[in-house]
Amino acid sequence: MVHALRETCRVLRPGGLLIDLRPIVSHPPVDVLGGDQAASAGRLDDSSDSADAAACEKALRLAVEQGWLEPRETGAFSYSMYWDTPERMLEYVTANWGEVQVPEEVVVRAQQLADVAVRPVRTRIRLTMSIASYVKIGGRFPSWRRSGEQC
Amino acid sequence: MTPTQRDPEGNELRHLLRYAPMDGGRVLDIGCGDGLLTCRFAPQAAAVVAVDPSVSELREARSGRPRALTGRVHFAAARGQALPFAEGHFDLAFFTSSF
Numbered sequence: 001m002v003h004a005l006r007e008t009c010r011v012l013r014p015g016g017l018l019i020d021l022r023p024i025v026s027h028p029p030v031d032v033l034g035g036d037q038a039a040s041a042g043r044l045d046d047s048s049d050s051a052d053a054a055a056c057e058k059a060l061r062l063a064v065e066q067g068w069l070e071p072r073e074t075g076a077f078s079y080s081m082y083w084d085t086p087e088r089m090l091e092y093v094t095a096n097w098g099e100v101q102v103p104e105e106v107v108v109r110a111q112q113l114a115d116v117a118v119r120p121v122r123t124r125i126r127l128t129m130s131i132a133s134y135v136k137i138g139g140r141f142p143s144w145r146r147s148g149e150q151c
Numbered sequence: 152m153t154p155t156q157r158d159p160e161g162n163e164l165r166h167l168l169r170y171a172p173m174d175g176g177r178v179l180d181i182g183c184g185d186g187l188l189t190c191r192f193a194p195q196a197a198a199v200v201a202v203d204p205s206v207s208e209l210r211e212a213r214s215g216r217p218r219a220l221t222g223r224v225h226f227a228a229a230r231g232q233a234l235p236f237a238e239g240h241f242d243l244a245f246f247t248s249s250f
Contacts, residue, residue, distance in 0.1 A: 004231030013239040082156040
């Protein structure tokens, strides 16, 4: 991660902006929507992402300490994804989100809610995203590959 | 399996444009995935290079790119640790759910 940050700093012009945009580990809620109603089916287990998140934070702290980047703004916002059925949501999470788990009870509850909800029914996962901006401080950033470092 | 809708509220694009006014700059999108966000912000930029290590994601990204963005958005296979671009080439870089 540090290598990727350093490489990004190299290709950014001095004064250029780096934006870090990623989900916050927050056990995102799963809701079933029908008509004008939303009902909670529970939450995902995204605790497996904690190590990656910590590594990202560490890499960014190092980049700031090394004088490559200067922090500018941070914030958070809600990001929702919708599927036609709980099954499709489960398939997507399993195929695309690594070790994030949809607890069995959440799948069962979502299906129960979908069965009785007013059509059309949608299943929603609501992520909380973090966004942070950094300014690249002037100076040269030779490629780590050419500088002899190892990944 | 693809979600029927992703961020129809437009929160992501709104925040991105507030934090990173593009003003016609050169943008690097690292970890672009299927390119959905790339194509949403690209009209604000002069040129966008979007990279991802996944060939299948890039195939999807290229097929979903609107014709109007063909000359402005380029998708390429690359990892963040080894970016095949000149020093100081970009005005903005996005790490989107990647690193």
